Amino acid sequence: MDIPRLRASWNAVASYGGQVPLFFYSTLFLLHPRTREMFPAAMAGQRDKLFTALGHIVAHVDDLENAVPFLQQLGRDHRKFSVAPEHYPAVGQALLATLQHFLGDGWTRELAADWTEAYGLVSQVMNEAAESAATSSPPWWDAEVVAHERRSLDVAVLTVRTATPMPYVPGQSIAVETQLRPRLWRYYSPANAPRPDGRIELHVRLVDGGPVSSALVQAVQVGEVLRLGAPVGHSLTLDHKQDVVFLAGGTGFAPFKALLEQIAEEGLQRRVQLFVGARTAREFYDAEAIRGFERTLPGLRVVPVASDDPGFRGERGRLVDVALRYGPWPEEEVYVCGSPEMVSGTCDALRATGIGPERVHREEFTSYAGTAPELTGSGTADEDHRG
Amino acid sequence: MTLQANDHRQPGFRRVLTPDRIRNITFKKSPLGRRGVDPDEVELFQRRLAEEIAAGEAENARLRAEIDRLRNWYRDHGENVDAVPAQQLDVQAVNLLSEAQLQAEAYIAQAEAHCRRVTVDARRQADAILHDAQQRAEDAAQEAAHAYRARAGDGYAAELEEMERRLAWLRAFSHAVQVQLQATSSAFAQEIDKLARLPEKLRKSGTDVEES
Numbered sequence: 001m002d003i004p005r006l007r008a009s010w011n012a013v014a015s016y017g018g019q020v021p022l023f024f025y026s027t028l029f030l031l032h033p034r035t036r037e038m039f040p041a042a043m044a045g046q047r048d049k050l051f052t053a054l055g056h057i058v059a060h061v062d063d064l065e066n067a068v069p070f071l072q073q074l075g076r077d078h079r080k081f082s083v084a085p086e087h088y089p090a091v092g093q094a095l096l097a098t099l100q101h102f103l104g105d106g107w108t109r110e111l112a113a114d115w116t117e118a119y120g121l122v123s124q125v126m127n128e129a130a131e132s133a134a135t136s137s138p139p140w141w142d143a144e145v146v147a148h149e150r151r152s153l154d155v156a157v158l159t160v161r162t163a164t165p166m167p168y169v170p171g172q173s174i175a176v177e178t179q180l181r182p183r184l185w186r187y188y189s190p191a192n193a194p195r196p197d198g199r200i201e202l203h204v205r206l207v208d209g210g211p212v213s214s215a216l217v218q219a220v221q222v223g224e225v226l227r228l229g230a231p232v233g234h235s236l237t238l239d240h241k242q243d244v245v246f247l248a249g250g251t252g253f254a255p256f257k258a259l260l261e262q263i264a265e266e267g268l269q270r271r272v273q274l275f276v277g278a279r280t281a282r283e284f285y286d287a288e289a290i291r292g293f294e295r296t297l298p299g300l301r302v303v304p305v306a307s308d309d310p311g312f313r314g315e316r317g318r319l320v321d322v323a324l325r326y327g328p329w330p331e332e333e334v335y336v337c338g339s340p341e342m343v344s345g346t347c348d349a350l351r352a353t354g355i356g357p358e359r360v361h362r363e364e365f366t367s368y369a370g371t372a373p374e375l376t377g378s379g380t381a382d383e384d385h386r387g
Numbered sequence: 388m389t390l391q392a393n394d395h396r397q398p399g400f401r402r403v404l405t406p407d408r409i410r411n412i413t414f415k416k417s418p419l420g421r422r423g424v425d426p427d428e429v430e431l432f433q434r435r436l437a438e439e440i441a442a443g444e445a446e447n448a449r450l451r452a453e454i455d456r457l458r459n460w461y462r463d464h465g466e467n468v469d470a471v472p473a474q475q476l477d478v479q480a481v482n483l484l485s486e487a488q489l490q491a492e493a494y495i496a497q498a499e500a501h502c503r504r505v506t507v508d509a510r511r512q513a514d515a516i517l518h519d520a521q522q523r524a525e526d527a528a529q530e531a532a533h534a535y536r537a538r539a540g541d542g543y544a545a546e547l548e549e550m551e552r553r554l555a556w557l558r559a560f561s562h563a564v565q566v567q568l569q570a571t572s573s574a575f576a577q578e579i580d581k582l583a584r585l586p587e588k589l590r591k592s593g594t595d596v597e598e599s
Contacts (some may be wrong), residue, residue, distance in 0.1 A: 026484040027476060042495040043488065078513075098478050109466075153513055209503030311521075 003062045006114045007368070010058045013102045014051070020102060021047035027101075028094035035090060040079050040183035054111070061118055068125055073232075074125030079139035080175060080185070080229040083130070088123035095119060133230070140177075141166045141228045148222055151285035155251060156205040156217040157191075160226055162198040168231035170258035171238060175229030175362065176202065178310065180215040185229060189236070189255035189337070193262050200228075203251040235363050238262060242333045243271040247323055247346055249338020250278060253286060256337065260293050272300045273326065277319035277338065280309035320346040324353055335361040406437035406444075520563035524556040531555030 029036045060067035100107040143160035175185040184381045191201040206217040246256040306312035316321045416422035535551040
């Protein structure tokens with residue numbers, strides 16, 4: 001395999017931009033019409049993800065050591081889209097046809113051989129990871145909605161129950177699909193530690209125009225069955241004994257609620273500072289649960305912060321600014337969860353005061369280990385994620 | 388050579404339609420008193436059609452020659468070009484599918500944008516209603532406290548004033564919200580009525596176009 005040649009050809013093709021993934025998917029669907037049903041109706045975001053993922057793979061093709069965990073995660077993630085081994089050659093065929101089309105005269109037998117070999121490696125790693133995951137977990141869990149509570153105009157708390165228990169760690173995320181919006185997956189964090197009865201609490205904020213979140217907040221009813229993908233992500237999990245500061249924007253409180261349950265069980269004398277942000281006082285949608293934790297956790301201090309409510313008697317302003325006034329935090333591990341803007345703004349403000357990324361925990365949506373970009377289906381941190 | 392347009396040929400025998408045959412085809416005249424077509428126009432069309440087919444045949448021949456030349460070149464260079472690939476990719480079909488996909492996405496994006504606008508408006512309206520109700524309640528509470536102080540005289544009690552204040556607040560608040568809710572719900576009911584009348588309209592317009 002001539003890697004510089006492979007990369008040069010990818011760069012040449014990538015310069016055609018959005019046409020390339022568009023051509024790839026149309027080719028795939030023409031050659032293998034049954035693959036179409038694995039994708040949502042609108043695929044614009046999908047096409048960008050394919051590009052990113054392919055770019056990643058091509059960039060690391062000579063560094064398999066690094067690429068393998070990424071590919072394994074991709075392979076495991078794709079099980080929830082009902083991807084089977086026979087789909088890999090179909091995708092390979094469409095990929096080669098696409099490269100051939102855009103490279104024109106630049107497509108040679110040698111290049112075709114390089115790409116065939118590279119894709120063979122990639123699909124082998126993904127396939128093996130999917131197969132080995134299949135021995136320990138199902139491709140997805142069916143979860144019945146057992147309670148649906150509309151807590152405010154924009155926030156609903158759903159309780160779902162999986163038929164077989166889903167093993168996860170507090171702070172992880174799971175992809176959720178509703179039959180109301182087939183093939184659209186969005187990540188949410190369970191708001192409780194795993195329970196023997198398989199109940200999982202999900203906090204969903206309605207994102208204006210977001211197809212999945214609006215269905216989950218406004219339309220889903222008790223008795224409906226959601227699909228949950230395998231849990232992912234280790235950025236917000238708690239596996240140390242340090243004191244912690246939690247910065248929760250809106251439904252970004254969900255993973256912290258699960259972590260508080262874990263802390264309540266672990267029996268350490270850990271100090272926990274929880275800053276809960278909302279726009280107005282009406283939007284503290286889980287205040288009762290928070291009071292419950294305050295009663296049972298002696299090391300916990302809670303500060304509610306309203307960003308846009310002149311009548312609020314507690315702290316007002318931007319969450320991170322208030323939290324920094326309560327500092328300094330020289331030793332603590334700082335956890336941040338909320339909308340993408342809230343998370344990036346908060347991390348910038350923390351860094352400015354000397355709290356660097358080494359002890360700031362946030363979800364990395366494009367990292368290798370976390371919620372990786374996907375070749376099919378849909379997911380990760382797009383418009384529907386919490387916040 | 389002539390060929391009758393209504394020539395009943397033997398089944399299973401298909402004669403090739405060459406430019407020459409097209410040019411020389413003759414049609415029977417329609418009987419007197421029946422409508423027909425202008426024979427000059429027909430003849431013009433025949434010539435035109437014959438030319439098109441001749442041109443197509445020439446192009447086909449040229450392409451076949453080119454294919455042969457290329458195939459020979461590949462054979463000479465040791466490439467196997469005789470095995471037909473399992474599936475030929477039709478680039479036009481791919482592009483057609485891509486266009487359809489983009490079209491569908493444009494519709495979906497439009498629907499989502501519409502949904503976003505409606506939600507934003509609804510939230511703004513809800514905020515305004517609440518804010519307005521709170522304001523009215525605040526004013527009414529002030530007024531009630533004022534009135535109580537004015538009439539209480541020696542019997543003034545702070546707890547009673549607070550109670551008056553709260554009662555007035557709640558009354559004014561629930562009234563303001565109720566009025567808004569009523570307005571909204573009757574507007575909503577009207578919309579529903581409109582929708583309910585729609586099928587009726589459609590049914591009627593099926594038989595009677597005048598009705599609209």
